Amino acid sequence: MVLFGLVGIYLLMMFLGLGNEDAFEDNLLPELIGFCLEGFFLVGLFSLIQRRNERDRKSQLRQSLRGALREILSHLDIALLEENAEPAKSETLDKDQQFVRILFVKLHKGELSLDNMLNIKQAAARNLSTMHDLIPVAAQLSADHMRWWLAIAESVRHLSEATDKDSINFSAHKFLKHLGEFDQLPL
Amino acid sequence: MTEKDYSQKAFLDFLRHAAVAGLISPATARSRKLAAEQLMVQLKTSERRDLRQLDVDELCSRFHKLQGSTIRPENIQLYNERLSSGLKDFICWTDEPVNFKSVEGEKPESIVVAARDTPGQAQAREELTLNPPRSPHDIFPVPIREDLVVYLQNIPLDMTRAEAEKIAAVVKALALPEEER
Numbered sequence: 177m178v179l180f181g182l183v184g185i186y187l188l189m190m191f192l193g194l195g196n197e198d199a200f201e202d203n204l205l206p207e208l209i210g211f212c213l214e215g216f217f218l219v220g221l222f223s224l225i226q227r228r229n230e231r232d233r234k235s236q237l238r239q240s241l242r243g244a245l246r247e248i249l250s251h252l253d254i255a256l257l258e259e260n261a262e263p264a265k266s267e268t269l270d271k272d273q274q275f276v277r278i279l280f281v282k283l284h285k286g287e288l289s290l291d292n293m294l295n296i297k298q299a300a301a302r303n304l305s306t307m308h309d310l311i312p313v314a315a316q317l318s319a320d321h322m323r324w325w326l327a328i329a330e331s332v333r334h335l336s337e338a339t340d341k342d343s344i345n346f347s348a349h350k351f352l353k354h355l356g357e358f359d360q361l362p363l
Numbered sequence: 364m365t366e367k368d369y370s371q372k373a374f375l376d377f378l379r380h381a382a383v384a385g386l387i388s389p390a391t392a393r394s395r396k397l398a399a400e401q402l403m404v405q406l407k408t409s410e411r412r413d414l415r416q417l418d419v420d421e422l423c424s425r426f427h428k429l430q431g432s433t434i435r436p437e438n439i440q441l442y443n444e445r446l447s448s449g450l451k452d453f454i455c456w457t458d459e460p461v462n463f464k465s466v467e468g469e470k471p472e473s474i475v476v477a478a479r480d481t482p483g484q485a486q487a488r489e490e491l492t493l494n495p496p497r498s499p500h501d502i503f504p505v506p507i508r509e510d511l512v513v514y515l516q517n518i519p520l521d522m523t524r525a526e527a528e529k530i531a532a533v534v535k536a537l538a539l540p541e542e543e544r
Binding site for chain 2: 246247250251254257259260261262263266289290291293294295297338339340341344
């Protein structure tokens with residue numbers, strides 16, 4: 177696109193530089209300028225369409241990855257829910273980046289009950305293999321996405337293997353922190 | 364004497380009235396109403412007429428079967444608790460409005476019991492919950508010294524002699540050379 181633009185401008189300058197009265201007769205330059213203009217717009221249009229498709233595909237991939245964490249996030253949400261508050265919607269769990277930050281703050285301030293810890297630990301164990309299976313999907317997004325996904329998978333593994341309160345709290349903090357970083361990565 | 368009304372409509376009216384009259388907090392009433400709205404779509408006609416016949420656990424499993432994944436299982440559990448306590452209050456209030464006392468604020472039995480634990484008991488409870496002992500049938504204790512027992516785990520029932528020798532070889536490789544002992 178840039179090439180077409182530059183060549184077009186160069187040809188236009190040449191054409192204007194000629195400055196004779198019969199500039200449009202027996203001259204290939206106007207034809208070439210038209211060709212460059214067509215190229216500029218068509219290539220630009222296709223590039224835009226392609227970029228948008230790529231962005232949509234990547235955002236769908238990221239959403240699939242977030243979807244794999246829905247059960248753990250949902251258990252964390254229930255565990256940290258204030259009295260009489262409504263649990264988060266599935267859409268929030270899958271898409272909302274702010275939600276992870278809120279959970280992190282709540283976890284920092286509050287304390288998980290034993291039953292909730294067990295639920296989170298079991299959810300982590302159930303989802304661990306899926307998370308490993310999704311590493312290639314994360315790699316399709318970018319190397320950074322894959323690195324943070326690996327970090328998330330590692331914290332989920334720690335959660336599933338934790339055998340005391342402190343290690344569950346620590347792993348849950350790590351999990352939310354890594355997920356927050358993963359969400360911040362540009363597509 | 365008028366017949367007492369235990370219908371679904373009476374329940375929803377009770378939630379509205381209880382919040383206005385200050386019998387329960389408006390936030391509790393709202394959360395119970397939302398739970399009722401979510402779960403009570405699966406009520407049978409007889410249950411709709413008389414909520415005393417309703418088994419909330421059974422309703423939740425029915426809901427899970429029929430509605431599939433419209434609500435996440437962990438949310439259903441939460442709604443179960445809220446609807447159950449709402450129904451308890453409703454039945455108590457309908458039976459004897461004069462002596463009504465809400466269950467709002469009452470903690471589950473498990474939390475009340477856990478709160479009475481000594482530090483040692485709390486530690487044991489934590490260990491049992493988060494790190495339960497494995498089935499004794501798949502762990503073989505091998506006492507090798509007076510104060511030391513080694514455990515073998517995941518031994519298959521159809522283990523061959525060759526496989527047993529393989530394990531023995533690994534264990535032998537871990538031992539210190541004779542001269543060092």
